[in-house]
Amino acid sequence: MDRQPPQALVNTDVAVDRYGDAGRIWLDSMWSADPLADAVVSDEFGGSSATDAVRKALEGGIDTVDDAPDSLRALFTALDAEPAWVDHDRLDRAADALVRHTAALGIVLGAASLLRGAGNSIAGKPLVLTGRYATMPAVRSVEVGEWLRHVIAPGGMRRDGDGFAYTVRVRLIHAHVRRAMYRLGTWDETAWGVPIPQPYMAFTMAEFGHIALDGMYDLGVRFDDDELTAIYHLWRYVGHVVGMDPRLNPTCAADHIRIEELYRLTSPGPDDADREFVVALTDDYLIPELADALPGPRRVRRAVAGRAIHGLQRVFLSDDDADALHIPDGRTKHVLRLAAPVMAAAGRARIIVGGRDRLSRRGYRSRDHEMDRMRRAYGVSHELVDNAPAAVS
Numbered sequence: 001m002d003r004q005p006p007q008a009l010v011n012t013d014v015a016v017d018r019y020g021d022a023g024r025i026w027l028d029s030m031w032s033a034d035p036l037a038d039a040v041v042s043d044e045f046g047g048s049s050a051t052d053a054v055r056k057a058l059e060g061g062i063d064t065v066d067d068a069p070d071s072l073r074a075l076f077t078a079l080d081a082e083p084a085w086v087d088h089d090r091l092d093r094a095a096d097a098l099v100r101h102t103a104a105l106g107i108v109l110g111a112a113s114l115l116r117g118a119g120n121s122i123a124g125k126p127l128v129l130t131g132r133y134a135t136m137p138a139v140r141s142v143e144v145g146e147w148l149r150h151v152i153a154p155g156g157m158r159r160d161g162d163g164f165a166y167t168v169r170v171r172l173i174h175a176h177v178r179r180a181m182y183r184l185g186t187w188d189e190t191a192w193g194v195p196i197p198q199p200y201m202a203f204t205m206a207e208f209g210h211i212a213l214d215g216m217y218d219l220g221v222r223f224d225d226d227e228l229t230a231i232y233h234l235w236r237y238v239g240h241v242v243g244m245d246p247r248l249n250p251t252c253a254a255d256h257i258r259i260e261e262l263y264r265l266t267s268p269g270p271d272d273a274d275r276e277f278v279v280a281l282t283d284d285y286l287i288p289e290l291a292d293a294l295p296g297p298r299r300v301r302r303a304v305a306g307r308a309i310h311g312l313q314r315v316f317l318s319d320d321d322a323d324a325l326h327i328p329d330g331r332t333k334h335v336l337r338l339a340a341p342v343m344a345a346a347g348r349a350r351i352i353v354g355g356r357d358r359l360s361r362r363g364y365r366s367r368d369h370e371m372d373r374m375r376r377a378y379g380v381s382h383e384l385v386d387n388a389p390a391a392v393s
Contacts, residue, residue, distance in 0.1 A: 030193030037175035094230035099363035108215030112316035120267035210256035220343025
């Protein structure tokens with residue numbers, strides 16, 4: 001591709017010098033989105049809508065959609081052709097392994113993964129322009145949790161599984177967002193590339209993959225090699241279903257780490273919108289959630305929770321990245337770092353005493369109970385944003 005990288009990216013020459021072809025693909029792919037899904041949302045569906053047609057095809061197959069346009073048939077031809085490399089037993093092992101540590105996973109997704117993403121002002125532009133970035137952080141967290149509930153489940157990513165369907169719905173939501181960005185007329189493609197480009201989709205896989213696993217390690221979670229291989233396999237298949245280019249779709253820890261490095265290297269850094277998002281996520285969701293789980297007077301619980309969350313954020317990020325996001329500093333980060341070996345020992349003992357299978361069964365029950373509680377607490381009656389009030393179709 002002869003097109004120059006988006007103007008707002010930095011260190012583009014360094015990316016190519018350091019990573020070679022991988023760096024070139026990263027930069028070139030800032031102009032690539034998801035042609036199959038983008039064609040569907042731009043097509044005509046008579047008295048129906050793209051969203052309704054996709055959901056009908058997910059439930060009954062493409063032949064149940066009357067007068068399905070060629071764009072929809074092309075999308076489902078790709079979706080129904082499961083790659084030969086997919087191993088569903090391995091996907092189920094990944095789900096069982098992750099659900100045993102639901103609490104730790106929830107913490108790192110909120111206090112590590114999302115904050116790593118917030119270090120790049122370009123990636124957050126679609127949410128800024130749609131008004132969903134620093135608003136309703138709890139609702140957005142419930143939506144992500146609802147998707148994860150179905151992806152991280154036995155059989156969830158089979159063709160007839162709910163995780164597969166939810167992931168295809170997320171894919172279509174991305175396409176709708178891209179279309180909305182261009183309709184607004186304020187998207188600066190020369191500066192930012194296309195909305196939700198392939199590299200940032202790849203980084204999302206890293207947010208749920210290596211970034212989350214790295215944060216869980218800091219909390220004392222230890223997966224064995226077979227579990228780690230299964231978890232990376234799960235996110236590879238999720239990436240495939242959500243529309244990833246195979247050249248960027250990560251397959252292993254090394255791929256995830258390279259994606260994280262390229263994301264950070266070429267990022268112009270966070271802006272005020274990113275910092276507002278971090279404050280909203282922390283003050284309106286993470287701290288209240290932790291405070292509600294602690295004993296004692298409300299004011300004391302809130303103060304303790306605030307120090308703990310900020311300390312965790314500092315542990316999960318580098319101090320430089322935390323400073324750029326204006327995350328308060330303090331001594332709690334040192335306590336948490338010193339506690340890591342103790343937490344690791346406690347985690348190993350928990351597996352030995354509880355047994356993997358029993359802990360997995362308990363994890364699924366606890367996860368579902370917690371998701372139901374959060375839906376009630378935050379008044380969330382929809383599943384994903386595509387069936388929320390005033391959703392796009």
